[in-house]
Amino acid sequence: MSSTHHLHFTIILVLFFSTKLPCFVNTSIPQQLLKGFSSIPLSSSKSFQPLLIDPTANFSLGFLRHNQYDLKLAVVHTPSSQPLWIANPTRSASWADTTRIFFNGSLVLWDPQKGVTWSTATYGERVVLLNTSNLQVQKQNKATPLWESFHFPTNTLVQDQNFTSNMSLLSSNALYSLRLGDTFMGLYANYGEEKGSLLSKRLLYWKHTALEAKATIVESEGPIYARVSTKGYIGMYQTSSKPVDVQKFNSFQQTSSFLLLRLELDGNLKGYYWDSTKSSWLLNYQAITETCELPNPCGSYGLCTPGQSSCSCLDNRARFEPGGCFIQNGNEDGELCAGDGIAGENGYRILRRNGVEPPHKALLEQVTTSSLEECEGLCEKNCSCWGALYSNGTGFCYVLDYPIGTMLGTGDESKVGYFKVRKGARKRNRVGVIFGIVVGVIFGTVVVGVGICAVRWKRMKKVNGKEEEEEEENWAGPGPYKNLGSASFRSIEMCSGSGVQ
Numbered sequence: 409m410s411s412t413h414h415l416h417f418t419i420i421l422v423l424f425f426s427t428k429l430p431c432f433v434n435t436s437i438p439q440q441l442l443k444g445f446s447s448i449p450l451s452s453s454k455s456f457q458p459l460l461i462d463p464t465a466n467f468s469l470g471f472l473r474h475n476q477y478d479l480k481l482a483v484v485h486t487p488s489s490q491p492l493w494i495a496n497p498t499r500s501a502s503w504a505d506t507t508r509i510f511f512n513g514s515l516v517l518w519d520p521q522k523g524v525t526w527s528t529a530t531y532g533e534r535v536v537l538l539n540t541s542n543l544q545v546q547k548q549n550k551a552t553p554l555w556e557s558f559h560f561p562t563n564t565l566v567q568d569q570n571f572t573s574n575m576s577l578l579s580s581n582a583l584y585s586l587r588l589g590d591t592f593m594g595l596y597a598n599y600g601e602e603k604g605s606l607l608s609k610r611l612l613y614w615k616h617t618a619l620e621a622k623a624t625i626v627e628s629e630g631p632i633y634a635r636v637s638t639k640g641y642i643g644m645y646q647t648s649s650k651p652v653d654v655q656k657f658n659s660f661q662q663t664s665s666f667l668l669l670r671l672e673l674d675g676n677l678k679g680y681y682w683d684s685t686k687s688s689w690l691l692n693y694q695a696i697t698e699t700c701e702l703p704n705p706c707g708s709y710g711l712c713t714p715g716q717s718s719c720s721c722l723d724n725r726a727r728f729e730p731g732g733c734f735i736q737n738g739n740e741d742g743e744l745c746a747g748d749g750i751a752g753e754n755g756y757r758i759l760r761r762n763g764v765e766p767p768h769k770a771l772l773e774q775v776t777t778s779s780l781e782e783c784e785g786l787c788e789k790n791c792s793c794w795g796a797l798y799s800n801g802t803g804f805c806y807v808l809d810y811p812i813g814t815m816l817g818t819g820d821e822s823k824v825g826y827f828k829v830r831k832g833a834r835k836r837n838r839v840g841v842i843f844g845i846v847v848g849v850i851f852g853t854v855v856v857g858v859g860i861c862a863v864r865w866k867r868m869k870k871v872n873g874k875e876e877e878e879e880e881e882n883w884a885g886p887g888p889y890k891n892l893g894s895a896s897f898r899s900i901e902m903c904s905g906s907g908v909q
């Protein structure tokens with residue numbers, strides 16, 4: 409009798425623990441890969457197919473499904489499926505049984521159409537995933553790895569990962585990057601870089617200079633590096649273990665679980681911590697807290713006015729749409745007159761607007777001119793100039809040598825902007841505006857009319873839906889003051905089989 413009880417108890421215990429165990433723990437997923445390892449993606453894997461796990465099973469290397477048919481090799485945080493590192497983020501393989509990953513000394517991702525899409529180019533003996541999420545190719549019995557993913561961060565830094573001056577974080581739309589300078593860390597907007605253009609430029613839009621409160625930077629002692637400390641801050645360091653600068657997270661000096669820092673699609677840099685009781689990532693830090701200080705919150709030729717809750721357009725006659733106020737016909741990078749090679753007014757028209765100033769002007773170079781005309785003249789005949797902003801009060805002239813993004817609205821009407829708009833750039837939804845006015849006039853106060861408008865408007869939204877999705881990829885996910893918290897950080901249960909962002 410007591411033995412039956414015992415058995416019952418054991419069964420209950422087993423049931424209890426088996427339901428408590430996270431379902432991703434599959435004892436057959438190895439903790440190291442040896443030479444000869446090879447694997448292919450399975451069509452049955454919905455979102456993530458693990459290949460290798462770390463000793464705590466918190467992290468996993470595997471195939472991540474992207475846009476249904478694309479495959480990325482990624483290290484994910486298993487409970488949330490959140491990618492922490494991606495092999496070659498700019499080039500994905502196809503999710504097909506002809507795609508192969510193998511380890512022959514190098515860890516290689518191979519696709520018959522594209523060839524080797526990624527390789528560690530090493531002569532190693534095994535691949536392991538450390539309990540820090542660092543993926544390493546090692547020689548047997550050698551402490552220093554031949555290759556490690558921590559040296560090639562993508563858009564994320566995890567706690568204790570060193571970020572050095574020859575690394576960068578790149579947002580997954582490739583528009584923004586985080587880099588270290590001699591004495592600061594900065595966020596940059598990249599122009600033309602992803603296309604490998606010779607005209608590629610970087611524009612600094614956020615800068616945090618080391619305060620040097622606990623240790624000072626000595627020029628001869630080499631570059632600084634940064635690290636997210638488990639104590640809840642981003643530290644910048646030089647040679648001493650004392651930081652030369654500390655940017656505190658909300659959880660400063662609290663013991664919170666895993667921390668990470670991520671460069672988001674909108675160009676903001678955000679910190680999160682993993683709350684295992686809520687099974688979600690909670691926002692812990694953001695570099696930019698004011699929407700108008702983001703690099704391009706209202707898209708191209710947009711206007712962001714601090715204190716107002718929505719975006720508008722530099723051109724009064726255009727209506728704001730997510731993605732910006734003009735549809736550029738591709739080629740928005742590079743020089744304004746590169747298309748036809750003719751400098752002059754043929755390629756563009758002029759747009760002027762009072763009460764605007766450039767964003768992040770403290771980080772821009774300016775010249776002093778004696779008049780608005782002189783300031784505009786600096787831009788007018790120069791192919792690489794897209795616009796000029798003049799402040800009558802100070803005489804400062806800002807010449808913009810990159811495509812016009814979002815400008816700042818100011819109450820000061822003596823601040824004037826001059827912008828070149830490529831000819832052929834269509835005003836967004838001009839037709840939509842006219843349509844709206846006509847409908848408004850016809851149905852005026854009639855309640856029925858309002859109803860019809862609403863239906864039509866909804867349909868228009870639907871029709872525009874697809875285009876908007878594409879815009880999201882092209883522009884920095886600008887939109888009317890998006891929710892800064894959750895936007896692109898969905899945590900998804902891996903076991904539920906739902907797609908990964």
Ligand SMILES: *[C@@H]1O[C@H](CO)[C@@H](O)[C@H](O)[C@H]1NC(C)=O
Pocket residue numbers: 434435436437
């Ligand atoms: C565990 O992995 C093996 C081989 O990779 C697979 O056959 C099996 O179905 C997996 N089990 C679970 C519960 O996922």
Ligand SMILES: *[C@@H]1O[C@H](CO)[C@@H](O)[C@H](O)[C@H]1NC(C)=O
Pocket residue numbers: 512513514516524530531
């Ligand atoms: C591993 O495979 C890659 C791709 O086929 C090849 O380029 C490389 O030379 C191989 N490495 C070794 C050590 O055989």
Ligand SMILES: *[C@@H]1O[C@H](CO)[C@@H](O)[C@H](O)[C@H]1NC(C)=O
Pocket residue numbers: 464539540
């Ligand atoms: C991670 O591994 C190191 C040694 O490899 C060990 O000292 C540490 O306790 C481990 N941490 C966790 C959370 O398992």
Ligand SMILES: *[C@@H]1O[C@H](CO)[C@@H](O)[C@H](O)[C@H]1NC(C)=O
Pocket residue numbers: 558568569570
């Ligand atoms: C980061 O750098 C520090 C100081 O150089 C070093 O002690 C530590 O091991 C490094 N961490 C990693 C994960 O490489």
Ligand SMILES: *[C@@H]1O[C@H](CO)[C@@H](O)[C@H](O)[C@H]1NC(C)=O
Pocket residue numbers: 572574
């Ligand atoms: C980055 O710099 C460190 C020294 O600061 C060096 O050891 C490392 O090889 C460099 N990495 C790359 C990819 O250049």
Ligand SMILES: *[C@@H]1O[C@H](CO)[C@@H](O)[C@H](O)[C@H]1NC(C)=O
Pocket residue numbers: 464465466487665666682684
């Ligand atoms: C890692 O796993 C342990 C249990 O194995 C858990 O307590 C901890 O919260 C996990 N950490 C993360 C970052 O998921």
Ligand SMILES: *[C@@H]1O[C@H](CO)[C@@H](O)[C@H](O)[C@H]1NC(C)=O
Pocket residue numbers: 790791792793807808809
């Ligand atoms: C055109 O503008 C760029 C950027 O402001 C500047 O570097 C260049 O010298 C200008 N060219 C001429 C001919 O003024």
Ligand SMILES: *[C@@H]1O[C@H](CO)[C@@H](O)[C@H](O)[C@H]1NC(C)=O
Pocket residue numbers: 800801822
């Ligand atoms: C610009 O400043 C001058 C004097 O500095 C003044 O006479 C002129 O009215 C101002 N123009 C505007 C548009 O404010």
